[in-house]
Amino acid sequence: MRSLDIIVVLWVMSVCHITTSICDELDHEDAKFCSGGLKVTYPDRVIDGCAIIPQEFREKISKVWGPPQVQLTGVNEKRKYTLLMVDPDAPSLMNPSLANWRHWVIVGIKGSGLVRGDIRGDELSAYQPPTPPHGTGLHRYQFLVFEQPDGQTLSLTPKEKSSLGNWDPKPFVQRFGLTGPVAALQFLTQNHKD
Structure with missing residues (x-):
C-alpha cells in the first residue's frame, strides 16, 4: 500500500470513529x-457493497451471529465455486504480521446453490x-469467490492447516487453477468495545 493510500485509509478510519453515519458506504x-x-447476509444486516459495520451490529457480528448466507447471482449454475474469507489486517492495519487470517474456506459450492444463497x-x-x-482499529474482512475447474479436489496443505494466520491465498488459488475472483466483497469492523 502506498503512503498516500495509508493516509487516506487512516483519515477515513478517524472520521468513521467519530461518526459511522457518513461511512456506511466507502468512497x-x-x-x-x-x-x-x-451479497453477504447476517440475521439483521445485509452487506451487498463495501461498507463499515455500524457500532450497533459489531458485537452481534463477532459474538452472536454464525456464518452468513452468501449469495451470488449470474454464475454458471453447473459449475462449482470456492469461497474464501480473510482478514488482511490481522492483528492490526498498522502491524499486519498475521495478514490474511483465514476466517472461512468452502470449496465445491454448486453454482445453483450459490445463486440461492445455499x-x-x-x-x-x-x-x-x-x-x-481491542484497540486495533478497523479490520477489513474480505469475501472472495472463485470458479473451480472440473474434477479438482481442493485441500489445504499440512502447513496451511497448522495456522489460520499468515495464510497467503494466492498459492492456494494458483495450485488449483481457480478462476477469478469472479466476485469480491469486504466490510470493515472493529472490536465492539472500541
Missing part, C-alpha cells in the same frame, strides 16, 4: 475491492467470526 480505495454483485460444500476452514482485537 476510497476500499470501495474498489467490491465487484461482481456478491453454499454447501466441503469446509476446509470452519467459519471464524470477525473478532478484531
